[in-house]
């Protein structure tokens with residue numbers, strides 16, 4: 001989490017310095033979701049379909065700081081040769097694409113394929129609350145439940161889609177959207193990485209046991225702007241969530257200040273070395 | 282002299298349409314102030330017309346269908362699709378419903394719907410946010426596709442389109458044009474408009490005066506940026522280029538009316554963004570061959586983006602997108 | 618006398634501080650001797666004398682210097698006026714820089730097209746432009762013509778702008794491998810300054826003699842064909858004045874064996890002239906006219922499209938054929954006759970008669986009685 005935070009802060013700085021083009025969506029504030037969920041998967045076989053806000057998912061999956069930053073900088077040594085940039089990243093069983101909602105049915109399909117092949121692998125689809133606007137999400141849930149796909153839907157509910165609050169987009173309760181399809185929903189606070197891990201672990205176990213798809217609904221907060229641009233959200237509210245809902249502060253309290261400092265230093269050194277290698281530090 | 286940017290002009294057109302007709306509604310994602318849309322085109326409008334700017338969930342298909350319904354019932358909705366790439370999500374509504382109704386119900390049902398969207402690359406947004414896919418919508422019966430360039434007055438044209446069109450219009454803006462100032466005759470490029478029978482003017486731009494051109498380049502929308510840049514660079518080289526820029530991508534089977542501006546005595550180049558082939562440019566090249574058979578001094582050349590995805594990396598992206606160097610090379614080659 | 622210059626400072630520095638002279642001004646130095654140092658952000662660099670001579674400093678300690686900048690002059694003799702000496706040195710250096718010529722892309726293309734190399738132009742300006750190359754090409758063409766070698770015949774077109782005659786003649790010339798249209802002469806002022814298929818309408822015939830004198834034109838042809846009397850008299854007058862006429866024969870006209878063609882004729886696409894047909898001067902034969910073998914044509918006749926004559930037809934002067942006409946073998950048509958569209962001629966037509974079209978005319982012409990065959 002600490003590493004993810006520092007990588008993304010560095011990305012925002014590089015962007016501001018004009019050393020990167022395109023766009024970056026950071027998950028600053030949401031790291032608990034990424035690390036909690038991805039720590040529970042079987043890295044050998046499980047599959048992740050991430051979304052536009054995927055740096056955290058990616059780093060939690062493989063820790064490839066160099067490939068990620070180089071990719072976002074558009075360099076040929078990036079993990080996709082500079083073709084994809086921030087929101088089109090792929091490595092091993094990790095996939096993303098820039099079209100909201102499109103990855104959800106794809107993840108269901110990948111899960112089904114593995115079930116047909118009998119590998120026992122589970123697919124995970126990450127989606128934001130805003131992406132509940134897309135019809136493909138519901139079509140995918142229906143099929144997943146109908147055909148008992150081994151899929152974990154992970155919703156990162158940060159209350160916003162780009163500039164628009166959830167209240168201006170969705171009627172009803174998003175956390176209950178999956179239930180009518182017969183998909184059990186578990187709701188947890190994303191800032192508590194250990195709780196997220198435990199829940200994810202349990203749900204993956206159920207899915208692997210052939211019980212069909214599950215949905216993990218994580219309440220979380222995005223601290224930084226949607227991408228690199230303006231943020232018109234209420235200042236005080238932002239400060240409050242920064243104080244109260246920071247997964248890293250929570251973790252620091254759990255592991256103790258000394259350990260936290262050690263980890264933080266180590267992470268910063270690791271990232272700084274990569275930045276130096278890439279000639280931007 | 283007009284010193285408006287492309288973006289300001291479009292915003293003026295939207296505002297003008299909303300001001301003069303209460304039936305005009307703006308519908309799309311993240312449109313509300315202070316954000317004012319992903320590219321800030323609708324900035325200020327939700328403050329001025331709070332009831333008629335509707336911010337939506339991320340539901341491109343539903344938005345298009347919903348706007349179709351509103352149009353059928355007498356409103357004049359303008360939909361903004363945040364990136365042109367997402368038009369694929371609107372396709373079913375557009376192709377199988379919105380454009381079908383006026384034709385199959387013999388104009389008993391009108392669909393005055395304008396779908397606006399920014400196309401094209403140049404900003405490093407990567408493969409799903411940089412494409413020029415308007416070619417997928419050419420040849421759909423009943424769909425008017427418009428894409429003004431820097432040489433037009435996009436705002437005035439947009440306002441007229443919103444207020445007057447009775448059938449669906451796909452209105453393609455190029456994001457590379459937004460910050461650019463419209464061409465106004467104030468620099469070394471001469472410009473004038475030729476009005477046509479369909480109300481969508483052709484802009485003629487020349488980098489010389491008082492004689493015939495050496496080369497004619499036909500282009501639209503975002504390709505106007507590299508075209509004008511190449512024309513400026515060719516002035517000291519004494520290479521006379523006439524640019525013809527239609528504002529509407531006419532895909533009817535009939536010969537475009539503005540072919541009257543062409544003699545066939547100069548080499549012709551058709552330049553556009555989007556992957557090469559099966560495009561507006563291909564269609565124009567074919568039509569030129571039919572119309573000017575035997576009179577063309579050279580085969581019509583076609584320039585477009587490379588046959589690849591649009592990469593995110595800046596250098597890579599530049600290699601894929603049509604640029605002024607390619608245009609200069611083609612222009613010089615065509616008269617050598 | 619040579620200058621001693623600031624050395625190359627390395628890739629990262631383009632300026633240095635001069636640290637002062639290590640030898641006194643006016644002293645004699647030898648090549649290879651360390652005479653000064655300059656200091657960049659990274660290093661102190663030596664300045665060595667490259668020649669023997671007396672040192673005349675130009676800069677002092679602390680000065681900011683750039684690579685190549687003269688630091689001192691080394692001369693065999695003491696120098697009184699250092700500035701003058703410096704000026705002389707730089708003039709000498711300038712003289713050694715090769716004279717750079719910029720060639721515009723357009724000029725380059727034209728040079729390649731006409732097979733010209735830069736040396737031929739003998740450029741004495743710093744820019745070679747389109748005008749310079751065009752002028753050279755013009756001059757070369759004049760010279761070649763004087764020598765009588767290769768070159769497209771440059772044709773001036775007379776009249777016919779309003780009626781379209783000029784356009785079809787120019788259209789034909791544009792496809793010619795041996796001729797090119799250069800200008801149009803037109804009486805009607807409204808056309809002046811405009812173009813016909815890109816060829817300028819320059820004015821009335823008054824401009825003609827000047828152009829011939831300046832060798833801007835090789836020959837003319839008449840494109841109007843309404844008033845055949847005028848066509849004939851203009852041709853006579855101009856040939857009398859020595860104006861050269863040419864034939865314009867479309868690349869797709871088909872002239873068979875032993876066909877002879879006079880001068881000043883226009884013969885357009887898909888015209889067929891059968892074997893042995895003789896064409897006089899100044900005729901205008903539109904597209905798709907078919908004259909079979911052995912036809913005899915006088916002067917200043919005009920044919921609309923689609924006139925078909927069979928073998929051995931004799932046609933006088935100034936006969937006007939409209940369009941879509943059939944003529945049987947061996948018929949003779951007198952001077953000044955006018956044959957209306959759709960006529961079928963089976964008997965001779967006397968001079969100055971008008972054959973009107975329509976079924977009656979055809980029927981009557983077919984009748985064998987000699988009288989009243991024609992309505993005149």
Ligand SMILES: Cc1ncc(C[n+]2csc(CCOP(=O)(O)OP(=O)(O)O)c2C)c(N)n1
Nearest residue numbers: 053098099100128129130131160161162367
């Ligand atoms: C089909 C499609 N429509 C719109 C967008 C533009 N877009 C990118 S991210 C985003 C907001 C997504 O919100 P949410 O799903 O809540 O995820 P968050 O950004 O909050 O993580 C939008 C509208 C897109 N990428 N794809």
Ligand SMILES: [Mg+2]
Nearest residue numbers: 128129130160
């Ligand atoms: Mg969200």
